[in-house]
Amino acid sequence: MSDDQSDHEAELLGELRRLARTVDPVPEDVTAFARAALGWRRVDSELAELLADSRLDTESLARSEGDSGRLLSFRAADLELDLELRETDRGIVILGQLAPATPAQLDVQRDDRATLATGSADDVGRFRLELTERGRVRLVVRRDPHAAPVETSWFDAP
């Protein structure tokens, strides 16, 4: 490519960039959300990362058209969470299982800082949470008071 050509390319791209700045800028509320997101920084908690989501797996999507809801799995260093999300008349039900089985307190936090539900896991690590609102949420799991809380990655409910 000659320098002439590449100058032309850069110039044309520059014009497009100027236009995009005007007709398709990053919305201000997105930038404000991004800046405020630092407030969700984990200080003394542990992240449970998303391992699997049946919604993103086309095979299980086809399979799950029947009874089961959306299945999600998360894993932290010493704790795994399996969730099933179902939509009901009144909202969303989350059925969950902690492994290894352990009693725990659970909160469902939404990205606007609202707590949508709280509950507890029984001796075998099972829990049930009911949400009347939807949104981008995460679970916070508190086991014994001396262990760091575990927080899941954010996910959409339902």
Place this chain on the structure above:
Amino acid sequence: MTLSELLSRAAAGDQAAWNAIVDRFSSLVWATARAHRLSRDDAADVAQTTWLRLVEHLGRIREPERLGAWLATTARHESLRVIRRTGREQPTDESDLFEAPDDETLDRHLLDLERDGSLWRAFAALSDRCKSLLRLLMAEDEPTYEEVGAALGMPVGAIGPTRMRCLDRLRSTTEIAQLGA
């Protein structure tokens, strides 16, 4: 300040360092979502989730100098997630994406109606592949090829030739449009 320093400061709760990261990459994250032909609402969802993912991973970014590529990859994954969630290959309200702005919009922004209008219409008439690539390259501080490849799932070697072909096509269409005006 290097990206590595900004990231460690942000991980320690330094809002100014975090804002600097957001300011530097918000255009790239937005362009990645829009290059996937998402509506503004869906693109906003993708951008927000992408920034939350970075907060989740603060202190665990292995190659801080490649943060742009990490964000582009994350925004691409989130874009594909939105496309699957909504169960469609392409947004139904595509018109809000690459449609040429109407005269009123151009006028409001004090743009040159004839010239900018014909350029944007020519852009809107390009192939999907060209529109995606060029929309991404329109991000501020022209993204690196590594970032572009990560954002579009495109081999880095294909970017230069595709970029040249798309810009050529755009220029010839724009010239034709201007001749006819």
